[in-house]
Amino acid sequence: MALKDKQTTKNHNLAQSMQHAVAGLVTVVQMERNMRWHLLASLLVIGVGWWLQLTRSDWLWLLLAIFMVLQSELANTVVENVVDLLTTHHYVSAAKYAKDIAAAAVLMAAGFAIIVGLLILGPHLLKLF
Numbered sequence: 001m002a003l004k005d006k007q008t009t010k011n012h013n014l015a016q017s018m019q020h021a022v023a024g025l026v027t028v029v030q031m032e033r034n035m036r037w038h039l040l041a042s043l044l045v046i047g048v049g050w051w052l053q054l055t056r057s058d059w060l061w062l063l064l065a066i067f068m069v070l071q072s073e074l075a076n077t078v079v080e081n082v083v084d085l086l087t088t089h090h091y092v093s094a095a096k097y098a099k100d101i102a103a104a105a106v107l108m109a110a111g112f113a114i115i116v117g118l119l120i121l122g123p124h125l126l127k128l129f
């Protein structure tokens with residue numbers, strides 16, 4: 001992806017740092033299909049939680065689970081990009097380990113999110129049927 005911003009020096013102020021952080025978020029959403037799925041699932045869960053009028057502690061668990069998934073996907077994308085930069089897409093065993101382990105971190109976070117979602121939303125939803 002061609003970027004207009006070719007800065008390689010340190011950021012000069014907080015506003016510039018924030019601008020690059022937001023650009024990173026936009027980039028990961030544009031580049032990573034899995035991130036778009038995570039965001040869609042997160043919005044769905046937040047919508048259901050709002051509809052069910054969850055308690056504050058329920059929200060804390062749900063938001064923790066959501067942010068863990070999003071954070072691990074961000075870290076996974078960092079690993080993928082650094083590995084691609086270093087290997088220039090040639091097969092390297094350490095590259096495979098790094099990418100697979102980073103993907104495992106996302107899997108762990110997603111598993112945690114599913115458990116939290118079932119524990120918190122499950123009883124509410126069961127009552128409706």
Ligand SMILES: Nc1ncnc2c1ncn2[C@@H]1O[C@H](COP(=O)(O)OP(=O)(O)OP(=O)(O)O)[C@@H](O)[C@H]1O
Binds near residue numbers: 092
């Ligand atoms: N340079 C490499 N050397 C060895 N194996 C690699 C290399 N690049 C990728 N792989 C293997 O291919 C898999 C897919 O790599 P790829 O970079 O396409 O990830 P991805 O499809 O973007 O991952 P995700 O599904 O998390 O978005 C990795 O999990 C790894 O097992």
